[in-house]
Amino acid sequence: MNDKSSSLSKEPLIRAVDLHKTYATRGEPLHVLQGASFEVCPGEIVGVVGASGAGKSTLLHMLGGLDRPNSGKVYFRGQDIFAQKNGFLEAFRNRHVGFVFQSFNLLSDFTALENVMFPALIGNTDKKLAREKAESLLCQVGLRDRLEHRPAELSGGETQRVALARGLVNDPELLLADEPTGNLDYRASDSLMDLLIQLNQDAGQTFVVVTHSQKVAAKMHAVYQMFDGKVTPREKEFII
Numbered sequence: 001m002n003d004k005s006s007s008l009s010k011e012p013l014i015r016a017v018d019l020h021k022t023y024a025t026r027g028e029p030l031h032v033l034q035g036a037s038f039e040v041c042p043g044e045i046v047g048v049v050g051a052s053g054a055g056k057s058t059l060l061h062m063l064g065g066l067d068r069p070n071s072g073k074v075y076f077r078g079q080d081i082f083a084q085k086n087g088f089l090e091a092f093r094n095r096h097v098g099f100v101f102q103s104f105n106l107l108s109d110f111t112a113l114e115n116v117m118f119p120a121l122i123g124n125t126d127k128k129l130a131r132e133k134a135e136s137l138l139c140q141v142g143l144r145d146r147l148e149h150r151p152a153e154l155s156g157g158e159t160q161r162v163a164l165a166r167g168l169v170n171d172p173e174l175l176l177a178d179e180p181t182g183n184l185d186y187r188a189s190d191s192l193m194d195l196l197i198q199l200n201q202d203a204g205q206t207f208v209v210v211t212h213s214q215k216v217a218a219k220m221h222a223v224y225q226m227f228d229g230k231v232t233p234r235e236k237e238f239i240i
């Protein structure tokens with residue numbers, strides 16, 4: 001599973017070219033991305049590792065069109081996502097990309113089922129269909145008995161699974177997961193990663209997974225490291 005399959009298409013699904021991003025601060029400006037380039041082919045599951053503060057979340061936000069770089073381009077299927085007309089990015093984020101955020105961002109007043117349904121309803125999916133899809137995904141991630149629970153009534157691992165189901169509800173071609181196993185214990189983390197890999201194999205969706213875990217990264221098709229504002233491939237031999 002660790003080697004790239006020869007059947008994977010060579011045309012990148014998502015490609016970032018020479019991204020620069022600077023945050024203004026009260027002191028010196030912070031040059032978080034300094035010429036970051038990165039690409040992922042359809043059907044790949046790749047890991048992004050790097051120290052805390054290295055810019056992993058910033059990179060993911062650019063790939064998903066949540067934030068703009070100061071310079072550089074992001075192409076989705078060859079299309080420059082920041083050079084399209086008004087409304088493109090909203091549609092892109094809703095239809096083509098799924099996010100699993102570091103902080104989950106689940107809505108606390110709504111049940112697991114409702115949280116998963118929301119992106120589908122925003123995308124104008126019929127309510128009955130949205131419900132069926134959300135139920136099916138929650139069953140797939142092992143939460144058949146937690147559909148009506150609110151986030152406060154779920155464990156960390158369960159919450160993370162709801163966030164994953166929500167990220168997948170619109171069948172995105174690209175799923176961006178920001179430390180999806182960050183708050184989980186060893187076993188829950190392993191089982192969530194196995195689930196991601198299974199989903200990648202079954203549905204052929206493309207996954208970019210930010211992780212601190214070398215063990216998690218070792219299960220990916222490829223691993224990239226963020227350092228000094230750049231992204232470089234990381235040799236699997238160095239991952240234990």
Ligand SMILES: Nc1ncnc2c1ncn2[C@@H]1O[C@H](COP(=O)(O)OP(=O)(O)O)[C@@H](O)[C@H]1O
Pocket residue numbers: 023024025030032050051052053054055056057058059
């Ligand atoms: N909106 C922002 N304004 C100012 N600084 C930010 C902002 N977002 C992130 N940063 C800083 O940029 C650096 C990279 O952040 P981030 O991409 O979240 O890193 P990582 O995900 O690798 O831990 C961090 O030092 C963080 O404090």
Ligand SMILES: [Mg+2]
Pocket residue numbers: 056057058102178
């Ligand atoms: Mg982060």
